[in-house]
Amino acid sequence: MAASPKAVIIGGGLAGLSAAIRLQAQGYETTVLEKNSHLGGRMHQVKLGTHSFDFGPNTITMPHVFQEVLGRSGLNPEDYFQFIRIPRHTKNVFSDGSSFYFSSEPGEMMEELAKLDEKSAGNYPAYLEEVKKLYHLANKHVFYRTFSSWRDYLSTPLALGMLRSRPLENLDHFHRRFFYDERIIRAFNRYATYIGSSPYRVPATFGLIGYLELHGGVYYTRGGNHQIARGFVRAAQKLGVTFRTETDVIQAKVKDGLIREVITHGEESIQGDVFILNGDLLTQVPRLLDSSDRPSLTDRKINGYEPSISAFVILAAQNCRLPLHHHHVFFGEDPKKEFSDIFQHSRYGDDPTIYLCTSSKTDPDISPQGDNIFILINAPPLNKGGKAALDKKNVEERIYMGLNQRGINLRKGLTASEIVDPSLIAERFYAYRGTLYGPASNRGRDAFLRPFSRLGNIPNLYFVGGSTHPGGGSPMVVLGGQNAADLIVRNRGR
Ligand SMILES: Cc1cc2nc3c(=O)[nH]c(=O)nc-3n(C[C@H](O)[C@H](O)[C@H](O)COP(=O)(O)OP(=O)(O)OC[C@H]3O[C@@H](n4cnc5c(N)ncnc54)[C@H](O)[C@@H]3O)c2cc1C
Structure with missing residues (x-):
């Protein structure tokens, strides 16, 4: 044999x-x-006392992809991990104090949008239809294949698929065709950061991320x-x-x-x-x-290669439970300036959008003595010489101050914390310029x-x-x- x-x-x-x-x-x-x-x-656990954190992915979409790896090899995925769907998954909060939830239930989502703008809410079904098309094009032509040489790009169905996927429109422009309220557009534009890019430059093709979350659903893995x-x-x-x-x-x-x-x-x-x-x-x-x-x-x-964004993260163990949603976003005043600061000027935004993930809201057992708050702001990648844009203390202070201004005082109940910055991501995983997703x-x-x-x-x-x-x-x-x-x-x- x-x-x-x-x-x-x-x-x-x-x-x-x-x-x-x-x-x-x-x-x-x-x-x-x-x-x-x-x-x-990058997907691993960090423990601070009895508080358990995810170092990396907080938002899980496409659960079937993970399950299929085991299923295709003759194993039962349920024996290895269990997903929990979170229908009303993200609270979006704006600098004027207004807010709305992202939900993967279309009826609830339209009600949420209508709180800010009736006309945008009315366009939501058309938006979903359009991002569904983008998703199906990528699913058919891109997700399940490798690209080993230029020849792989030369197939006619692929070229036609790519052309139909709105490669020349940017994501911000795409969202403005459906939504009219700046706050709603900001919330949708944040999807560009899921691939480490700017909504003002990334092709509208990536509108498909909206379909993954808002139709496919946002998941958390038990434990x-x-x-x-x-x-x-x-x-x-x-x-x-x-x-x-x-x-x-x-x-x-x-x-x-x-x-x-x-x-x-x-x-x-x-x-x-x-x-x-x-x-x-x-x-x-x-x-x-x-x-x-x-x-x-x-x-x-x-x-x-232009690097994708990096992240500055604080893992903050609390001795109490705070009024936060599982995924909670506090938007800065001017996201356009924040993206231009990061991508054009390689510096942190001075009023950054702050994302918090508190998985103990869905799964209190993983953090029995208080909330486990993962706080992330977008960070510029390291420069070509490997240097960070700002020292850690300065960025940490900016984040705690930003949260304080929104009425969230995390220092009060803090029992332990840990910082993850672009230098650590580069060093620990040999990541290109400390980026989350490689090239932008x-x-x-x-x-x-x-x-x-x-x-x-x-x-x-x-x-x-x-x-x-x-x-x-x-x-x-x-x-x-x-x-x-x-x-x-x-x-x-x-
Ligand atoms: C803070 C943060 C938040 C994130 N949030 C999300 C999210 O919400 N949703 C999502 O889907 N994704 C998210 N991501 C991205 C996601 O974590 C990554 O896309 C994914 O985990 C990358 O997996 P990988 O196998 O490509 O690379 P890695 O996880 O980097 O694995 C590569 C491994 O190779 C090892 N290695 C490298 N070189 C060598 C060598 N020469 N010899 C031996 N070993 C080597 C590294 O140590 C590393 O363990 C996030 C990432 C981070 C850091």
């Missing part, structure tokens, strides 16, 4: 775990090498969203995947046009037949591969032409994760892991 092919995955984030499960289930002897002591990458990553690890272990944590891969050796081995920081050689890079390809390709081995991905090309999608070129999932000259190396196709965000990287694994299996069978 022929020996099983060996797959080596560099990075144990969601994308790597997704690929590992699929490959192992397809008969590959799979090993995951992860530099950190935890698996799951914390990090349970998805934990469930993936348990499933992978059950199938026989080998995990090696605290194993930093520092080199990939190419011989006769193929990678044969990777070298770890402990100078160990790990051999394989096929390799997947889950670490951010924009930082790890130049680190692991000699420039002569990557003529299509030069340092110059990598430095030309601001320019049409970057939105549709992300770095390919492979290099033309090394056929046994595949890329997964937020910097490649289909893009960043937890469901997308999980899909990317499945797509790459499927391609590997198909290519091997040829």
